[in-house]
Amino acid sequence: MKQLSYKVFLMSLLTILAVASLSACGSNQEGKGSQAGGKLSFTMMNQYSSTEPPKADNPIIKKIEEYTNTKLNITWVPASAYNDKINVSIASNDLPQVLMIADTKSSSIINAERSGMFWEIGPYLKDYPNLSKYNTNEQVLNNISVDGKVYGLYRARALARQGITFRQDWLDNLGLQQPKTIDELYNVIRAFALDDPDKNGKDDTFGLVEAEDSGGAGSTGLLGFQTIASFFGAPNQWDIQDGKAVPEFMTEENMEAMKFYRKLYEEKLINQDFAATKISKQQEQFFQGKAGMLFTTLDFVITGGNELKKANPDAKIDIFSRIEGPKGERVFATTGYNGMFVFPKATVKSEAELKQLLGFFDKIVDDEMMYTWTWGIEGVHYTKGEDGEPTISDQTAYANEVSPLKQLPTYDGSLMIWKGKGEADNKFRTMMKDNEAIAISNPVEPLISQTAVEKGTELNKIIADARVKFIMGTLDEDGFNKEVKKWRSQGGDQMIQDYTELYAKQAEK
Numbered sequence: 001m002k003q004l005s006y007k008v009f010l011m012s013l014l015t016i017l018a019v020a021s022l023s024a025c026g027s028n029q030e031g032k033g034s035q036a037g038g039k040l041s042f043t044m045m046n047q048y049s050s051t052e053p054p055k056a057d058n059p060i061i062k063k064i065e066e067y068t069n070t071k072l073n074i075t076w077v078p079a080s081a082y083n084d085k086i087n088v089s090i091a092s093n094d095l096p097q098v099l100m101i102a103d104t105k106s107s108s109i110i111n112a113e114r115s116g117m118f119w120e121i122g123p124y125l126k127d128y129p130n131l132s133k134y135n136t137n138e139q140v141l142n143n144i145s146v147d148g149k150v151y152g153l154y155r156a157r158a159l160a161r162q163g164i165t166f167r168q169d170w171l172d173n174l175g176l177q178q179p180k181t182i183d184e185l186y187n188v189i190r191a192f193a194l195d196d197p198d199k200n201g202k203d204d205t206f207g208l209v210e211a212e213d214s215g216g217a218g219s220t221g222l223l224g225f226q227t228i229a230s231f232f233g234a235p236n237q238w239d240i241q242d243g244k245a246v247p248e249f250m251t252e253e254n255m256e257a258m259k260f261y262r263k264l265y266e267e268k269l270i271n272q273d274f275a276a277t278k279i280s281k282q283q284e285q286f287f288q289g290k291a292g293m294l295f296t297t298l299d300f301v302i303t304g305g306n307e308l309k310k311a312n313p314d315a316k317i318d319i320f321s322r323i324e325g326p327k328g329e330r331v332f333a334t335t336g337y338n339g340m341f342v343f344p345k346a347t348v349k350s351e352a353e354l355k356q357l358l359g360f361f362d363k364i365v366d367d368e369m370m371y372t373w374t375w376g377i378e379g380v381h382y383t384k385g386e387d388g389e390p391t392i393s394d395q396t397a398y399a400n401e402v403s404p405l406k407q408l409p410t411y412d413g414s415l416m417i418w419k420g421k422g423e424a425d426n427k428f429r430t431m432m433k434d435n436e437a438i439a440i441s442n443p444v445e446p447l448i449s450q451t452a453v454e455k456g457t458e459l460n461k462i463i464a465d466a467r468v469k470f471i472m473g474t475l476d477e478d479g480f481n482k483e484v485k486k487w488r489s490q491g492g493d494q495m496i497q498d499y500t501e502l503y504a505k506q507a508e509k
Helices: 002-024 059-068 079-091 107-115 122-127 138-144 168-174 182-194 225-231 252-266 279-287 300-311 351-363 367-375 395-407 423-438 450-471 477-508
Strands: 040-048 070-078 098-101 153-156 162-167 206-208 238-241 244-247 291-297 317-320 337-342 382-384 390-392
Touching (some): 040 395, 059 070, 059 367, 059 395, 162 182, 162 225, 162 423, 168 182, 182 252, 182 291, 244 477, 252 450, 252 477, 279 291, 300 317, 317 423, 450 477
Antiparallel strands (some): 098 337, 162 291, 162 317, 238 244
């Protein structure tokens, strides 16, 4: 109760401060968006996940500045502390002209958007050739909108990114084919665990390695559960049935997926400590050859494949994603974005300044810059062969200088096919693109339930914990349903009502 009261107080405070900031006009950043001498200069806050923030003399930053005739003044903040920094910046009215928002559905951001703190940019996107190509997907715009308005320039990601990575050499050793049905998937997992797939004569492997995910209101508690649930026909977090919002865990398809996982656990085909396994440990076990499969993103075939090769040069990795279930082939859709850029009215004073900034973002995803984001700079990060095709020549320099700057463009090129990238790279891109046709989206993603904002994370934990206990056999079906009743009584029913009413209202428009 104390926690709830604090949240209500914090939301109210942030709303007041957000409105106040409009009149205060961000004194710390005022006047930095000028275009003196023809060169655009602006401030930005963004996050980094690398060990160190990008330096001002980073060759990619130099390339951007030269190419766009811009001076960038970027405050880089570690990703682990980014959301807190955003909240402090909003509350203290210390805003740059461009603010990257990572948690787009947090209460502070939604309140700021509703208070009018940021420019509404949706109507402008059509005027920019590259933004209109990469940043106008209707589903993603719908996902990112608040009350039907688009306040952010989203960083586009593949909608159908999830799949299964596995050891193809193990499959070859066992004389098996890639699975196409749920039963065949189970048989491969079982064989990877019990039939000595690495041919070392030891009982030292398991089929699927899973890890815990405690990532907030949208987390299922397990990194791969949504993948298997989609195979069984479960909705993507929520469904609309006869006009009523229904959470995934109240569907029979979700129960069937949990029973599948429970069977893997009982037969020791999955790591027994999955509920306490971090993602780093999960991947480490795959790289070390202790497990043959994990449910992850399809592009893991590149990064994971490189790490696997370091430990075992003879290992072969591959991916698949289409499994025939009771409702056909399905994968769950992501939101289609990873954060967004917003433009505070306190520091972007006019429509003309806003258009300059949108022009900058449009320029850095044109064809030449997409080539730069993909390959880096010739002679520094890549070289061209006799056929003119580029090849990354310095992986370390690429990792240190190019990859961290991918926080800047509004498209990561995930669906683009490049010669020279190799068969595996183009395979995962093709699969992501093809799978958009069977991707199941979350129908309530664009809707803002105040109950979900205030209680979503703590309510979700009830279900995430119950799911793990069911899989491990400490809860039966009745026990799981009692936890669902607990979820409903502590705010879940109100959340269902919120989404039902909001969805109906949206449908009327």
